[in-house]
Amino acid sequence: MPVPPEFDLIGVGFGPSNLALAIAVAEHNATAATPVTAQFLERQPRFGWHRGMLLEDATMQVSFLKDLVTMRNPASTFSFLSYLHSHGRLVDFINHKNLFPLRIEFHDYFEWAAAKVDDQVSYGHEVVSVRGGDPFFEVRTAGGEVYRARNLVVGTGLRPNLPEGAETSDRIWHNQQLLHRIDDVRDPARCVVVGAGQSAAEVTAFLHDRFPAAEVCSVFARYGYSPSDDSSFANRIFDPDGVDAFYSAPEDVKRRLMTYHANTNYSAVDIDLIDDLYKRVYREKVQGKSRLRIFNTSRPVDITEDETVCVTVESLTTGEKTVLEADLVVYATGYLSADPTPLLGDLGQRCRRDEHGRLRVERDYRLVLPDLPGAIYLQGGTEHTHGITSSLLSNTAVRVGEILASIVDRRPALDWSDEYVVKEWA
Numbered sequence: 001m002p003v004p005p006e007f008d009l010i011g012v013g014f015g016p017s018n019l020a021l022a023i024a025v026a027e028h029n030a031t032a033a034t035p036v037t038a039q040f041l042e043r044q045p046r047f048g049w050h051r052g053m054l055l056e057d058a059t060m061q062v063s064f065l066k067d068l069v070t071m072r073n074p075a076s077t078f079s080f081l082s083y084l085h086s087h088g089r090l091v092d093f094i095n096h097k098n099l100f101p102l103r104i105e106f107h108d109y110f111e112w113a114a115a116k117v118d119d120q121v122s123y124g125h126e127v128v129s130v131r132g133g134d135p136f137f138e139v140r141t142a143g144g145e146v147y148r149a150r151n152l153v154v155g156t157g158l159r160p161n162l163p164e165g166a167e168t169s170d171r172i173w174h175n176q177q178l179l180h181r182i183d184d185v186r187d188p189a190r191c192v193v194v195g196a197g198q199s200a201a202e203v204t205a206f207l208h209d210r211f212p213a214a215e216v217c218s219v220f221a222r223y224g225y226s227p228s229d230d231s232s233f234a235n236r237i238f239d240p241d242g243v244d245a246f247y248s249a250p251e252d253v254k255r256r257l258m259t260y261h262a263n264t265n266y267s268a269v270d271i272d273l274i275d276d277l278y279k280r281v282y283r284e285k286v287q288g289k290s291r292l293r294i295f296n297t298s299r300p301v302d303i304t305e306d307e308t309v310c311v312t313v314e315s316l317t318t319g320e321k322t323v324l325e326a327d328l329v330v331y332a333t334g335y336l337s338a339d340p341t342p343l344l345g346d347l348g349q350r351c352r353r354d355e356h357g358r359l360r361v362e363r364d365y366r367l368v369l370p371d372l373p374g375a376i377y378l379q380g381g382t383e384h385t386h387g388i389t390s391s392l393l394s395n396t397a398v399r400v401g402e403i404l405a406s407i408v409d410r411r412p413a414l415d416w417s418d419e420y421v422v423k424e425w426a
């Protein structure tokens with residue numbers, strides 16, 4: 001059997017995080033004496049970034065300047081501005097005076113960038129197990145292929161979060177599925193959306209537009225949708241310096257920072273969208289036909305499925321229960337970081353953990369795995385160590401620069417001298 005090729009790094013997953021890393025590798029290799037060999041394995045058949053939520057008018061929650069590269073290399077040809085230029089839209093975008101592009105436009109930018117580093121990616125390759133690491137990790141895919149690498153960078157993203165006991169079905173989904181399944185829904189009389197974050201508000205507005213004859217009920221525990229804080233001082237929490245500060249802070253300060261600034265990201269909605277939803281509710285009140293109904297300070301306590309789905313909504317203030325017969329229920333109840341350890345098998349057991357059972361992670365995003373020459377880096381799942389940027393795009397460009405620098409710096413001295421000798425003799 002042929003021995004699988006050996007790479008400096010294998011990236012598991014090819015979302016924006018590992019795409020940004022592939023670009024950093026390409027830019028490094030353009031001038032480096034010793035190129036870094038990298039291969040990224042992605043389970044989707046082609047590049048895709050949360051396609052189920054690519055709503056036509058949804059905008060980015062981060063400045064376009066925090067694209068895949070600019071914070072690391074403002075002169076990069078992989079920037080959002082280079083993308084606009086290559087598509088003949090640069091001047092139109094400038095006239096737009098807008099820091100927050102459409103999500104569909106940013107997706108197109110990601111696809112454009114991904115196509116430029118296509119040689120580093122294998123799509124349709126789901127990683128199912130990892131072992132070894134002394135010195136090579138063996139990475140196995142669902143198709144049975146084996147890849148070998150000295151370093152792994154796990155960027156497997158988020159997984160949908162459902163309330164405890166909640167089950168999905170043909171008519172009950174997490175919002176992740178929205179655009180994949182919405183065409184199957186015909187003339188619903190009522191839709192129920194559970195949740196009060198950005199996705200919940202977007203789904204509520206979307207269903208209200210899409211089905212003009214349907215009632216849309218939004219159910220959440222808060223009194224009202226809360227605005228996301230994108231003010232300048234609070235935004236510094238997403239800065240590279242913010243990551244340094246968070247990483248070195250004592251545990252109680254970390255906890256306090258997350259509480260103070262959770263509303264920069266979690267369960268928070270763009271103020272324009274909140275205003276838009278309120279206008280709809282008010283307009284319908286004036287017209288005497290309220291079909292956008294807000295069940296605030298409420299929660300679904302029972303959901304049964306028969307001819308229709310019956311959602312029992314309980315008011316948290318009065319305890320009153322309302323039964324809503326619905327054709328569709330969408331849980332927009334957030335996401336959790338994908339836990340990398342099941343994929344890592346025995347290696348996962350060997351990872352050092354803190355007193356709360358969470359993975360220990362070095363400042364360069366390396367898992368603490370003693371007695372192993374190979375290194376496993378995490379892109380995502382490091383909120384407890386590196387702070388709120390962990391699962392976001394804000395710091396991606398800088399983070400991948402740090403990971404690549406660490407991989408290059410930690411290359412065994414032997415490799416470098418081998419290369420050097422070969423060059424001298426050539």
Ligand SMILES: Cc1cc2nc3c(=O)[nH]c(=O)nc-3n(C[C@H](O)[C@H](O)[C@H](O)COP(=O)(O)OP(=O)(O)OC[C@H]3O[C@@H](n4cnc5c(N)ncnc54)[C@H](O)[C@@H]3O)c2cc1C
Nearest residue numbers: 013015016017042043053060061126127156157158392393
């Ligand atoms: C609807 C939505 C909108 C968002 N908008 C913003 C925003 O505006 N700004 C912002 O900063 N953040 C936003 N986020 C947060 C989001 O986490 C980041 O935008 C981004 O997706 C993080 O990139 P990633 O590559 O780490 O993870 P992902 O984008 O989730 O990519 C992970 C990839 O890994 C692949 N994968 C998983 N397991 C395996 C496996 N075993 N083998 C092979 N491949 C695998 C997946 O198929 C996927 O392609 C948004 C999130 C959602 C859900």
